[in-house]
Amino acid sequence: MADTMTRAVVWRGLIAAANDAGRVLKRTAFSGAIQEGQDFSIGVFDEQGRMIVQGDFSPGHLGAMPSVIKHVEDYFPRGSLSAGDAVLLNDLFMGSGHLLDFFLATPVFVEKEFMGYAVSCAHMADVGGASPGSQQVEGIFDFYQEGIRFLPTLMWHEGEAVGDVHRILAANVRVPDTVLGDIQAMRNANLVVEKRFSELVMNQGKAAFRQVCDEVLSISEAAMRAEISKWPNGVYSATDYYDDFGPGTDSLKISVQVTVNDDSVDFDFSNSSPQTRSGINAVRNYLDSYTLFSVKSMADDGQVPQNAGSMAPINITCTPGTVVSAIPPAGGGARAIMQQRIVDVIFQAMAEAIPDRVLAPSSHWANPIIGGYDPETGKQFVNYEIVVGGFGGRPDRDGVEAMSASFNIDTVPVEIAEAAAPLRVLRHSFIQDSAGVGQFRGGFGVRKDIQFFGKDMTLTNLGERHVFQPPGILGGEPGISASTVLNPDKETAKELHSKGTYFLDYADVVSFRLSGGGGYGSASERSAKAVAADVEAGLVTESAALANYPAYRESQPLKTRKEAK
Amino acid sequence: MTEWRLAIDVGGTFTDFALVHPIRKKIEVGKVLTTPDDPSTAILSGARDLLDRHGVELDEVGSIVHATTIAPNTIIQAAGAKVGLVVTHGFRDVMFMGRPTRYNTYSILELERHKPLLERKHVYEATERTAADGIILTTPDQEELKDLCLRMAKDGIESVAVAFINSYANPSNELQTAESIQQYLPGVPVTTSASLTRMAAEYERFSTCVANAYVKPKFQAYIDRLTSGLKNLGFTGDIHMMQSNGGFTPPEALVQKPLVAVEAGPAGGIIAARAFAQASNENHIIAFDMGGTTAKVCLVEPGPLPVGTSIEIDREQLRDGTGIPLRVPSVDVIEIGAGGGSIAQPRLGMVQVGPKSAGADPGPACYARGGTQATVTDANITLGYLAAEDFASDELALSVGAARAAISDEIGSELGLTTDAAAWAIHDAVTLNMEHALRAASVDRGKDPRGFALVATGGAAPTHASRLARRLGMAKVIIPPYAGVASSLGFLEADFRQDVTVHINESFDENTWQSLENRIEETKKDPTLREAETTSEESRSYYETFARMSCKGQGSDLEISLMGLSSAAEVLHQFKHQYEDLYGSMPPAGPVTVTSIRVARVTESGSKVSEAATHADTTANPTDSGKTREVYFPEVRGRVRCAVYTREQLRGAPIPGPVVIVDSECSTLVLPGDKVHVDAFGSVIIDVNQKQPEDEVV
Known part of the structure; x- marks a missing residue:
C-alpha cells in the first residue's frame, strides 16, 4: 500500500x-x-x-x-x-x-x-x-450522410x-x-x-x-460496491417512449430491466425498439454514458470517483441493433436528444425501490439549428440554439427550472446571441401551469421566441416530449407537452414537428415551448403554503391550484371553493 | 500632509483599526469586537479608545479610510430591501433562470440555485427595446411607466432596479425610465444596470443591478449614521470608502453603488502585502492570506493590481456557480475553503480537509466548546506548531488533549495512523489544497512561482507558508508585521480610484487601432471616473488603460495592459506573448477581437503607510529566548526540540530553523534547513532552502 x-x-x-x-x-x-x-x-x-x-x-x-x-x-x-x-x-x-x-x-x-x-x-x-451542425434527423439513413x-x-x-x-x-x-x-x-x-x-x-x-x-x-470499486449494497435486491423495470424519429414516423420504445444483486447491478435495455433509419440512434457507448450518470447520481449524489474501478460493478447489456445500441451503418447525429429518456426510464424503474434517490422524469431540452445568410454582411451563420427545460420533482423538493437534469450544459446569453447572429429574442420565460402536479412538482416549462433576420434560412428542429409528456412518479402527474410554433402571433401560425427541417423567411418568429417536468408524489400531500407561493409568483393560476391541490382548496374561503367547482 | 490618518476595517467578527502618522513614523493598531446590529457603534467607540490611548485628538486626523461588510452581509443574511425590477417585455424570468449549468454535475437530487434577491411578483415588464448594436427600436412608454410605478407603490417596493436587454450597448432607455420612476416614486432609490456594468450577458448584468438595489437603502442609512456620528465626535476631515478595485472613493459616490465595495477588505490585505514586500525589496509576490474558514491567493507583479471584472458572492462552500454573480471590478483573488477551522474527514483512504468549517462556534475541538470534529488548528496544536499557552486568553483556553482526542478518534483510528501521523496527514492535506490554489494563481496563468516571494497574512497562513513555499520551489517567505490587521494597513496605502469597463466586441488590427484609441479617450470622459475626486487634484491624477482580447470566436479573453504600448503591432505582440504564456501555442493567423476596454482613473492620496514603517537596527544578534518546545517534522521522522522566539527577539542576523516565532495572533513555522531573520521593517523573512529533499514519509 x-x-x-x-x-x-x-x-x-x-x-x-x-x-x-x-x-x-x-x-x-x-x-x-x-x-x-x-x-x-x-x-x-x-x-x-x-x-x-x-x-x-x-x-x-x-x-x-x-x-x-x-x-x-x-x-x-x-x-x-x-x-x-x-x-x-x-x-x-x-x-x-x-x-x-x-x-x-x-x-x-x-x-x-x-x-x-x-x-x-x-x-x-x-x-x-447533410446540414449545418451535422445533426439532421430527417432524411438520414446512415452515418456517411453525417460528415467526415x-x-x-x-x-x-x-x-x-x-x-x-x-x-x-x-x-x-x-x-x-x-x-x-x-x-x-x-x-x-x-x-x-x-x-x-x-x-x-x-x-x-x-x-x-x-x-x-x-x-x-x-x-x-469498493466505494461503488458499498453504495449499491444499500439498494434492496430485486428486479425492477420501466418503459418510456420517444415521440418519433422524424415527421410521419412511429414512436420508439425504451425499456430497462434493472437487477440489483448485493453489491453489483445489471441494466438490460434489450426490450427497446429496433434502430432507425435516421439520425436518432444511440450507440452502446452513449447508452453506457447515461446509465453510468444515473448510477452515479443515485449513489451518494455523485461522490464516487469516476474511473475504470468504479464502473466495474455496473453491468450493462442491450441487444445490438436496438435504438439505444445501434450498429453500422446507423446515423446518430441527433442522439443527444435521447439522453434524458435513458435517465428518466432508469429513475422510473428504481422509484419504488429507492424512492429517496430518484427524480421524476424531467422536462426536455431543444437543440434546433438555424443556418442561413446575414443579408447585411453576406456571411453565412449557424445558430446552434439551446433551450433547457427543468428537472422533475424530487424526493424532498420541487424540480429546478431551466436546468438540464442529464448533461451539464450552459446556454448562450440572449445579449451575446443577438450580437453574433441576425436574430432577436422576443421572449424567454416560464410557461404558467406547465409543471407536473405532485407533492413536489416538476420544474416549469420554458418558452423562447426568436425572430430571425436572415436570407435562405433553414431550421433543423430537434425537440422531444411533444407527444409523450414527462410522466410523474409515485403518484405525481405528468408535465404538459412541448411544442414548436411558427409565427405564433400571426393568423398563419402553425405547429412545427419536433424533428422537421423547414425553410424560414426573413423576420419569421419561431416559438420553442418545452414541456414541464413530471411531479413526484401525490398532489394531496402538497402543502397549501407551497401552492400559494406558486400562485403568488404567477407560476400557477388560481384555478389550476384549486383544481389540482386539495390542501390549497381547503385553505381558501368557501366562496372561492364553490366557484372553482 | 502632516496629519494622522486612520483606517477602519469592519469584518464579521472584529473591527480593525490602523492609525498612522507618516512623518513621525508612527503606526498604531487596534481591534474591537464588531457590533453587528449597528457597526458604527464599534467604530466610534473603538476609534475613540485607540486615539485616547495614543493621545491623538480626532481633529488631528486628516482622513479616515473605511471599509465595511454591510453590503455583503445584507445579501448573506437576506436582509435587504424589497426590490422591484423593471425589465424588457418578455424577460420576466431572467433572474429566476440564471445560468443552466449545474455547479455539481452529479448532484441532481439536492442541487438548488441561489435564491434570487427579489420575488417574481415584483418583476414589472416594460415595452421597450434596444438592439445589440445600440440602436433604440422602441422607446419606453410614459403612460405604461406611470402605471408600473403605481403598481410598485401599491406593492410596497423600497428600491427599484432597472435592467433592459442590450442596455450595455446604449443605456438611454434605462436612464429615461429611471428618470420617470424618480418622478413618479420620489424618494425611492433607483439603480440602472448600465451604471454598474457595460459588459454583455443579461443574467449577470441584471443580477448585479438587483443586488445593488437590494443593499442600497441599508447602506445609505449606515453611511448617514457613521458620518453624523464622526462629526459629533469632532471629526472634520475627509472620509474615504475603500472599494473592491483596491482604491477608494467618497461616501457620496459609494452610496449609489455600494456593490463595488463588497471585496474591499481582501483588497486592502493584498495592498498591504505588496507594500511590505516592496519595503523588503520584493516586487514579485504571491499574497497568501489564511484565516479561520478560507484561504485567499493573489499574484501581484509590479504595475497595477490585478483587477477582474466579476465576482460571485454568498457561494455555498465556496463552490463556483452557487452564489450571486456580480459584474463589478474587483481585485482578482482565488479563494478556497481552507482555514484553521476547516474540518478533516477520512475519505477513500485519505484525509479530506474542508470546505466545511467548524467556524467560531463550536470551533475546533481544542477550543473545548463542544466541537468534536478534527480541524486544521487541532492538527497544528497536536504537531506543536501552535502552542496552547501562546493563545490563551480570558475568553479562551486551548486544550491539547481535546485536539489529540478528536484527531485520534476521527482520523487516526479510521485510517490506522498514530495521532501524530494523523495530525500530519491533516496538515499535509490542507497544504496540498493550498498548493493547488497557488498553482491556479501562478502556473495556470503562465507564471512560474519560483520567481515569486510568498507573503503570508492572516491568523493561519504563517504556520503553513514555509511548507507551501518549499513545495512550490519559492525561495522566500515574508510575514509582514501587524499581519492580523493587514487589510486596514492596506487602506492607508491606497489611492482614489474608479474603473469603467466598456463592452466593445470588434476585431482588432492596424485599421481599427485608431478607433480603439478614440473609444478609450471617450471613456476617459465618463463621469463615473470622476466620482472618486473630491477636489481638482489633476496634477496627481493619471489613467490606467486595459483591453480584453481574444482570438475571434473564442469564449474567453485575456486582459492586456495598454500602458506603454503605442501601436497595433505592439498590442498584438503583447497579446500573443500573454496568450502563449498561458495556453501554449496560438491558433494560426486568425483575427483578434477586442471584447472590452477598461479605463481606471487614479488620484494619488499623498502619504502612505509604508513610509511610516520603521527602520530598526538589524546589526544586533537575536536575543536568545531561552524557550523551546517539541515540534513534529516529517523530515526528521518525529519531534525535535525547537527554539521559540517572539518577533522582537529575532531582529538581527539570520538563524537556522527549526524555529517557531510567536506573534499575538499567529505562529510562524520555520522548517529545518531554512533560515530566518526579522528585517528593518519588522517583517519576518524566511530563506527557504531549495536543496531540502521533498518530505519524507513517516
Whole structure:
C-alpha cells in the first residue's frame, strides 16, 4: 500500500490536472458547444490503458472515454507512439455516438519512458454532412450522410501537425477555422495533463505512481460496491417512449430491466425498439454514458470517483441493433436528444425501490439549428440554439427550472446571441401551469421566441416530449407537452414537428415551448403554503391550484371553493 | 500632509483599526469586537479608545479610510430591501433562470440555485427595446411607466432596479425610465444596470443591478449614521470608502453603488502585502492570506493590481456557480475553503480537509466548546506548531488533549495512523489544497512561482507558508508585521480610484487601432471616473488603460495592459506573448477581437503607510529566548526540540530553523534547513532552502 499522503498527492494531483486541462480547453476553444455547452471531457490513463481519473465535465463521455485507448491501441499498438504524437478519432461506435465528438489521445512520457495517456474529447461545431451542425434527423439513413469520419488517425507527429490530414479535415467541414482551432485547444489541454502527470511521476517515483494507480481503482470499486449494497435486491423495470424519429414516423420504445444483486447491478435495455433509419440512434457507448450518470447520481449524489474501478460493478447489456445500441451503418447525429429518456426510464424503474434517490422524469431540452445568410454582411451563420427545460420533482423538493437534469450544459446569453447572429429574442420565460402536479412538482416549462433576420434560412428542429409528456412518479402527474410554433402571433401560425427541417423567411418568429417536468408524489400531500407561493409568483393560476391541490382548496374561503367547482 | 490618518476595517467578527502618522513614523493598531446590529457603534467607540490611548485628538486626523461588510452581509443574511425590477417585455424570468449549468454535475437530487434577491411578483415588464448594436427600436412608454410605478407603490417596493436587454450597448432607455420612476416614486432609490456594468450577458448584468438595489437603502442609512456620528465626535476631515478595485472613493459616490465595495477588505490585505514586500525589496509576490474558514491567493507583479471584472458572492462552500454573480471590478483573488477551522474527514483512504468549517462556534475541538470534529488548528496544536499557552486568553483556553482526542478518534483510528501521523496527514492535506490554489494563481496563468516571494497574512497562513513555499520551489517567505490587521494597513496605502469597463466586441488590427484609441479617450470622459475626486487634484491624477482580447470566436479573453504600448503591432505582440504564456501555442493567423476596454482613473492620496514603517537596527544578534518546545517534522521522522522566539527577539542576523516565532495572533513555522531573520521593517523573512529533499514519509 502507498501511504495515505502519497496517494493523496498523486490522486488529487491527477484530478486537478484533468480539471485544469478542462478549463484550458474551455477557454481556448472556438465552438459554442465547448464554451457554453461544457460538451467536453478529459481522461487520464495509465500505461496499461486503464482510465484513472476523469474530469467532471460532460457525462455524455462517461461511456466512451474508458474504451478510447483500447481503440487507439488497436491501430497504434502500445509503445509505437512517440512523444509529441496525437491521435484523433471520431468514429461514432468507438467514440460517443456521433461524429461531432472528437477524441484526441496523446502519450505521456517521463524521462523517455512511456507512462500513460492524456485524452480530451470535445464536440465540434460542424463535421460536414447533410446540414449545418451535422445533426439532421430527417432524411438520414446512415452515418456517411453525417460528415467526415476518422478511425484513429495521427494528427500530430513528434510535435509537428500532419498537414495533409489537417487539410482533409478543413476541406470537409463548414467552419474549418473553428474546427482546427478546437483541435488545437484540445492539444493544449492534453499538454496540461502531460506536464502535471510527468511532474507527479518525477516527484513521487515511478513505482509509487504505479502503486497509487492500482489503489485508486480498487478503492473506487469498493466505494461503488458499498453504495449499491444499500439498494434492496430485486428486479425492477420501466418503459418510456420517444415521440418519433422524424415527421410521419412511429414512436420508439425504451425499456430497462434493472437487477440489483448485493453489491453489483445489471441494466438490460434489450426490450427497446429496433434502430432507425435516421439520425436518432444511440450507440452502446452513449447508452453506457447515461446509465453510468444515473448510477452515479443515485449513489451518494455523485461522490464516487469516476474511473475504470468504479464502473466495474455496473453491468450493462442491450441487444445490438436496438435504438439505444445501434450498429453500422446507423446515423446518430441527433442522439443527444435521447439522453434524458435513458435517465428518466432508469429513475422510473428504481422509484419504488429507492424512492429517496430518484427524480421524476424531467422536462426536455431543444437543440434546433438555424443556418442561413446575414443579408447585411453576406456571411453565412449557424445558430446552434439551446433551450433547457427543468428537472422533475424530487424526493424532498420541487424540480429546478431551466436546468438540464442529464448533461451539464450552459446556454448562450440572449445579449451575446443577438450580437453574433441576425436574430432577436422576443421572449424567454416560464410557461404558467406547465409543471407536473405532485407533492413536489416538476420544474416549469420554458418558452423562447426568436425572430430571425436572415436570407435562405433553414431550421433543423430537434425537440422531444411533444407527444409523450414527462410522466410523474409515485403518484405525481405528468408535465404538459412541448411544442414548436411558427409565427405564433400571426393568423398563419402553425405547429412545427419536433424533428422537421423547414425553410424560414426573413423576420419569421419561431416559438420553442418545452414541456414541464413530471411531479413526484401525490398532489394531496402538497402543502397549501407551497401552492400559494406558486400562485403568488404567477407560476400557477388560481384555478389550476384549486383544481389540482386539495390542501390549497381547503385553505381558501368557501366562496372561492364553490366557484372553482 | 502632516496629519494622522486612520483606517477602519469592519469584518464579521472584529473591527480593525490602523492609525498612522507618516512623518513621525508612527503606526498604531487596534481591534474591537464588531457590533453587528449597528457597526458604527464599534467604530466610534473603538476609534475613540485607540486615539485616547495614543493621545491623538480626532481633529488631528486628516482622513479616515473605511471599509465595511454591510453590503455583503445584507445579501448573506437576506436582509435587504424589497426590490422591484423593471425589465424588457418578455424577460420576466431572467433572474429566476440564471445560468443552466449545474455547479455539481452529479448532484441532481439536492442541487438548488441561489435564491434570487427579489420575488417574481415584483418583476414589472416594460415595452421597450434596444438592439445589440445600440440602436433604440422602441422607446419606453410614459403612460405604461406611470402605471408600473403605481403598481410598485401599491406593492410596497423600497428600491427599484432597472435592467433592459442590450442596455450595455446604449443605456438611454434605462436612464429615461429611471428618470420617470424618480418622478413618479420620489424618494425611492433607483439603480440602472448600465451604471454598474457595460459588459454583455443579461443574467449577470441584471443580477448585479438587483443586488445593488437590494443593499442600497441599508447602506445609505449606515453611511448617514457613521458620518453624523464622526462629526459629533469632532471629526472634520475627509472620509474615504475603500472599494473592491483596491482604491477608494467618497461616501457620496459609494452610496449609489455600494456593490463595488463588497471585496474591499481582501483588497486592502493584498495592498498591504505588496507594500511590505516592496519595503523588503520584493516586487514579485504571491499574497497568501489564511484565516479561520478560507484561504485567499493573489499574484501581484509590479504595475497595477490585478483587477477582474466579476465576482460571485454568498457561494455555498465556496463552490463556483452557487452564489450571486456580480459584474463589478474587483481585485482578482482565488479563494478556497481552507482555514484553521476547516474540518478533516477520512475519505477513500485519505484525509479530506474542508470546505466545511467548524467556524467560531463550536470551533475546533481544542477550543473545548463542544466541537468534536478534527480541524486544521487541532492538527497544528497536536504537531506543536501552535502552542496552547501562546493563545490563551480570558475568553479562551486551548486544550491539547481535546485536539489529540478528536484527531485520534476521527482520523487516526479510521485510517490506522498514530495521532501524530494523523495530525500530519491533516496538515499535509490542507497544504496540498493550498498548493493547488497557488498553482491556479501562478502556473495556470503562465507564471512560474519560483520567481515569486510568498507573503503570508492572516491568523493561519504563517504556520503553513514555509511548507507551501518549499513545495512550490519559492525561495522566500515574508510575514509582514501587524499581519492580523493587514487589510486596514492596506487602506492607508491606497489611492482614489474608479474603473469603467466598456463592452466593445470588434476585431482588432492596424485599421481599427485608431478607433480603439478614440473609444478609450471617450471613456476617459465618463463621469463615473470622476466620482472618486473630491477636489481638482489633476496634477496627481493619471489613467490606467486595459483591453480584453481574444482570438475571434473564442469564449474567453485575456486582459492586456495598454500602458506603454503605442501601436497595433505592439498590442498584438503583447497579446500573443500573454496568450502563449498561458495556453501554449496560438491558433494560426486568425483575427483578434477586442471584447472590452477598461479605463481606471487614479488620484494619488499623498502619504502612505509604508513610509511610516520603521527602520530598526538589524546589526544586533537575536536575543536568545531561552524557550523551546517539541515540534513534529516529517523530515526528521518525529519531534525535535525547537527554539521559540517572539518577533522582537529575532531582529538581527539570520538563524537556522527549526524555529517557531510567536506573534499575538499567529505562529510562524520555520522548517529545518531554512533560515530566518526579522528585517528593518519588522517583517519576518524566511530563506527557504531549495536543496531540502521533498518530505519524507513517516
